[in-house]
Amino acid sequence: MFVHFRLQLVYQTFVFISRSSISIGLPALPRKLLPYPAVLQSFILLTLILESAIGLFGSTDSAVPIVFLLISMEGLCGGSA
Numbered sequence: 001m002f003v004h005f006r007l008q009l010v011y012q013t014f015v016f017i018s019r020s021s022i023s024i025g026l027p028a029l030p031r032k033l034l035p036y037p038a039v040l041q042s043f044i045l046l047t048l049i050l051e052s053a054i055g056l057f058g059s060t061d062s063a064v065p066i067v068f069l070l071i072s073m074e075g076l077c078g079g080s081a
Helices: 002-020 035-054 060-080
Strands: none
Touching: 002 060, 035 060
16 A cells, blocks of 8 residues: 555656646647647556556566656656646
């Protein structure tokens, strides 16, 4: 349960960073690029499903940082839409 809390915290932190980026002067995502974060989130979802089912990334030592990176990217994508 503690790991789930960490993953949720990482996701929500990066959603916050993505949504706050406009206030620090970064431009909003153009309308024509709006579908791309959702497509990237779908690929991340499939990757994480494969990791969960078959251990795509190998040992636990190498899988944890990769999963945290993917969750971070998913948060950035979720906040940018």
